[in-house]
Amino acid sequence: MSELLVKEMENVSLCHKKKDDGPVSSRSFLLVDEQENLQVNDEADFLERLGCGDVAGVKVISIFGNTGDGKSHTLNHILFDGEAVFYTSKSPSSCTVGVWAAYDPGLGLVALDTEGLLGAAANQNQRMRLLLKVLAISDVVVYRTRAERLHNDMFQFLSSASAAYLRHFTPELRALSSRCGLDVPLSSLGPAVIVFQETTHTQLLGHESTVPGHADTLLQRRFHDLGLGTEAFSSVQYVGTQTITPPTVYSALQQAVIQHVRNTATRSPRQPAIVFSALQALSERFCGEISDDKVPLYSFFPDEYFTCSSVCLSCNVRCKNGMNHLRDHVPHMAEGLCHYAHQYNNKLLICKRCYEGGREVIVIPKTSASTDNPWFGLAKYAWSGYVLECASCGIIYRSRQYWVGNQEPESGVVRPEVKHVWEGSEVFLTDHQNAGQRVLDGVSFMLQSVTGYSSGPTKAVTAWLTDQVAPPYWRPNAQITECHGCRKAFEEADRKHHCRSCGEGFCQACSSKRMPVPERGWGGGPVRVCDACHRQGGVDASANQVSQVEPRGLMARRVTEVAQSTLDLVSNAVDYPLCFVKGVARPDYWVPDQDIVQCHQCSRTFTATLSKHHCRACGQGVCSACSAHTRSVPSRGWDHPVRVCDTCHKRKDSL
Structure with a gap:
């Protein structure tokens, strides 16, 4: 150990011995909880709780490792001369939940103590993503392992962290560097990694060689043999100690940390406020629940996390x-x-x-x-x-x-x-959102308009109306040119029938069977189905999900079938029961009638004499006085002037 480093370590030790800041909570605080939520209000709160508001530049050190390997104890000894800044416990279970932070004035380090890997927790995937966000803002990363051999979990963790840093965090950190006006982008090079292994019975890595850096070479060779990479890290260093009789000797690790802190060739100290901004930016970008059924448990940082x-x-x-x-x-x-x-x-x-x-x-x-x-x-x-x-x-x-x-x-x-x-x-x-409502607005007039036309346009009216109120899983009439069963082409006079189970179009002969189809929402008895669905006994599980896309469409179709017989011949005006389909055919963005108690504009309560109307732009319920204007709303499918409320009339860019 060089004389300069010995002096540095002595100065750090003296600095901590002179300070007596009381209990644990006065030196460290919860920075991020286990749900990935920041526990500081803002930048000023962060600096005040660290006690480094007047410091020009700091570096960040974080520690990772499996639950019970002594991460908190290690940080206390290499930075705070054994003072219990971070809480420790003799229990093998994790005593650190979330991420805790403390400031070391001797080295100008913001220390981050993390929750253990592979511990028993209900939100494993969120915790793993949280650890990576901490790693991404660090300058020095210590992976602490107490094991006789280096396990593959460690190599997979660090390699996946490297890949995720390059793929997902680099763009966000680069954008932050630009916003903060930094000369060197935060994303130019990742942190320096120190693998700290403590053994009892086995020799340390590279013990047989006296060549400096031989253990680091063996460590990199192990990454290579496993097909893993560490391209994002500025360096990967091995530090080991063999503890036959306690206590653990941390001098070699402390020396390595000091070297990286004093080395400004790859990463320079930055303002403490930049550290908070980086963590805040990553927290806001990469947040939200991660479904356990989409991400394998204990999978280190797959793309699904980000x-x-x-x-x-x-x-x-x-x-x-x-x-x-x-x-x-x-x-x-x-x-x-x-x-x-x-x-x-x-x-x-x-x-x-x-x-x-x-x-x-x-x-x-x-x-x-x-x-x-x-x-x-x-x-x-x-x-x-x-x-x-x-x-x-x-x-x-x-x-x-x-x-x-x-x-x-x-x-x-x-x-x-x-x-x-x-x-x-x-x-x-x-x-299609307002197709049903357009039917209600114009079908009566349209049917009367074609009274003197031939049967061709009459079929067009029937097919069009059928499509407007059909369930979403039905194949539209325009796409049905032949029977889905016998493949016979439909002639002009042929009638197309929909199977209530699969939704395809069939001729009369291929859809003569009837059976209950409750999984599609057809309650109340047997309905028309094709021969194939009748043999199978219904739809499969995958179709059930489709039937839930627009349940109101099925309601509209069921009501329409009651009146469909009246549309077979349009030799005179048809008395179509529009009142039956009025509620179910309305666009999805309209507020339901039962939820409209008062006018959305003037707040007048609706009564039998005060009619309620829907604004075609916002879908709110309004009275006649507050919806006297009309204009087209193309984004909602209304190409012609329709009723809109006063607010949407003034706001021309309204939906």
């Missing part, structure tokens, strides 16, 4: 972005292609002319164009089919496919793309 937990509803692929990326207005993204699922309608149509010109303009099948009169547009739908309207090119397609059979739009005017579906996303629901 990436978005959202899963595509159609193909079950995880989002590849980091946690809480929606705060930065970054949408969900996933690797690979998704597959189409008609219950989610996740096929987007992109105007081909715009796409070839370098723009991506999404077009959505609608009942009427934005330039059509709202009532005339619904009547025109019965005659000419749905319309595709590009915001740049105008109307590019009218289907007529129900009674003329022209080519699909994919053959010439649009480019189809299947997109991933994320929970809570409205990308694929814009046109």
Whole structure:
């Protein structure tokens, strides 16, 4: 040991002997609890509790290891000359919960004592993620192990920590460096790692050689043999001590720590406030519960700890972005292609002319164009089919496919793309959220409008209305060109039937069976099913999840079937029971009628004489006086002027 280091160690020891700060709680405090929540209010609180508000620069040392290996005891001896700054216990179970912090003025070190690895805890995955966040803000990391041999758990822990530091924490630390105006980015190089092993019966690593650094080489070779890496760390050093009779000798470890603290070639001291800002930034970015069924227990820092937990509803692929990326207005993204699922309608149509010109303009099948009169547009739908309207090119397609059979739009005017579906996303629901309500607003007039038309448009009306209130797992009528059972193509006069179990379209002969289908929500007796589902006895477990996507749609369909017989012939005006489907066909974002007691604007209580209305933009219940204005709300699927409340009328960018 050099004479300079001996003096440094003596000065540190004297510094601690001269200070007597009382009980344990006066020197250390809980910085982060086991739920990953910061326990200090702000930067000023952090500096005050550490007692280093007037210090220009500090470094951070943290200690890791298995439960019961003496981490707290080690920190007390190498930094505080044995003073019980961090609480210790003779019990083999963990006595440190969360992360505790204390300041060592002798070396200018912020010491972080962590909860033990592999201990008995209900939130293992959150604890493992917490440990990595502590490791990421450290300058010196001590891995303390009391074992006769170095176990693979230690190598896996450090290697996974290195990978996670580079993959997930580097961007956040780089952004923090830029915000704080640091000359050297915090993410340029990871901490220095010291593996401190204490044995009793076995020799230390590299004992047979007198070559300096031979033990470090053997340690790195072990990483290599296991196929693991430590690229993120500035150095990995081995320090060992053999304790045949207590007490443990910590001088070699203390010497190694002092060397790293005094070495400013790779990492320089930084303001204590920067330490708090780094921990706060990582805590805010990587937070939230981690489901144990998605992450294997005792798995060291898999990507699931730090990436978005959202899963595509159609193909079950995880989002590849980091946690809480929606705060930065970054949408969900996933690797690979998704597959189409008609219950989610996740096929987007992109105007081909715009796409070839370098723009991506999404077009959505609608009942009427934005330039059509709202009532005339619904009547025109019965005659000419749905319309595709590009915001740049105008109307590019009218289907007529129900009674003329022209080519699909994919053959010439649009480019189809299947997109991933994320929970809570409205990308694929814009046109369908208010479809049922548009039926209620215009079906009566539309049916009267086609009184003198032929049977072709009459079938279009029936099929369109059926699709608007159909359960989400039913295949739309527009996509049913042949029987799913016998594969016979449907003629114009043929009627399509939906199996209440699988949702596919069949002819009369292939769907003549009936049986109860309670798992799809069809209560009250037997309903129409196809021959295959009748033989199988119902849907499988995977289909049950699909049926829960939009239970209100099934309610609307059940009510619609009561009145469907009245739509078979439209030779005269049809008295359709709209009152039955009014409640269930309303858009999801509308506040239910039973929850609306008073006007959302003026707070007047609704009575029999004061009618309640829904704002088409925000979905709140308002009175007539507070919703006298109309305007289009394209983001909600209302292309024509509709009722909006006074607040949304003033706020033009409202949904």
